[in-house]
Amino acid sequence: MATLYHVPTSRSLRVLWTLEEIGATVDVTSLGVRPRLQEPEYLAINPAGTLPALIDGDRAIYESLAICEYLAARHGSDLIVAPDEPERPEFVQWLLYGEATLQAPLSAMARVGRIRNKTPEMQTGIDAVLADARHSLSMRAKLLEQRLEGRDFLVAGRMTLADISVGYPLNTMGKPHFASLLGPRARAYRERLRGQRSSAPRPLPSLGWARN
Ligand SMILES: N[C@@H](CCC(=O)N[C@@H](CS)C(=O)NCC(=O)O)C(=O)O
Missing domain, CATH: 3.40.30.10 (Glutaredoxin)
Structure with a gap:
């Protein structure tokens, strides 16, 4: 195994x-x-x-x-949008968006947040990085808000790996600190994703969705 x-x-x-x-x-x-x-x-x-x-x-x-x-x-799962399905290009786009676009500023914030023994000058630089990353995150989230108009899931009218990709940064963005960066559609989508997970007990660790 x-x-x-x-x-x-x-x-x-x-x-x-x-x-x-x-x-x-x-x-x-x-x-x-x-x-x-x-x-x-x-x-x-x-x-x-x-x-x-x-x-x-x-x-x-x-x-x-x-x-x-x-x-x-x-497993032959339809979580993958197959190459011959019409929304395959959109599937790849949103699959990558979750990691390369939405997660990237969150990762930058987490990384600078871990710096220890900061001097006041370093703190000034860190604050500038944090503000820039937050602004970038708010801009990037707008694309998601737009995409979710009239859609329950990102592509192909069903839950796919694109939703699982975007679900990870959205999990982090469920924390109160980020609440104002998500629009109403993205917040409702996040709740839909949380409700989507199977309740069947499995020999796997908990997904650990953040509470909001
Ligand atoms: N693009 C990679 C990123 C992997 C990554 O950076 N993972 C984080 C944890 S979520 C990590 O291990 N960072 C290194 C560290 O924090 O020590 C992926 O999607 O797996």
Whole structure:
């Protein structure tokens, strides 16, 4: 059986969610939140030190969305919009938007938030990065708000990996600090996604959706 290297509240949420949707399971190895970058055993598996990672025999996959795609394809799941479906280009667009566009400013904010032993000058620079990332996030969220007009899900009239991709940054954006950045459609969509997950008990860690 494949092994998923996981840490709670990380992008492994996407993988666990995909597993729930397709009704599959994997072995899950949970790592401490930090300092995994110094854990030689994990660095031997993924020299980049990032999570999640999926090891399946000789195959190692290190991108959360590539792991989701791999698992869904193996199960013939319609979470993937097939190349011959009309909205395939939109599927790829929103799949990538979740990580490359919406998550990117959130990651920048998380990264500068972890800097320790700050001088006042550093704090000034950090505050500027945080303000810029927040502005960028609010602009990027507008595209999502527009796309959700008249739609329950992002593409193909059904739940797909594009929703699971975007669901991860939206989970973070459910925290009160970000509440004002999401429009009404995006907030309702986030609640729909939270309600979407199967309630069947599975031998997998909880998805850990943030409460708002
Ligand atoms: N694009 C990658 C990003 C992976 C990533 O940056 N994961 C975070 C956790 S969610 C991480 O491990 N960061 C390194 C660290 O914080 O030590 C993916 O989607 O899997």
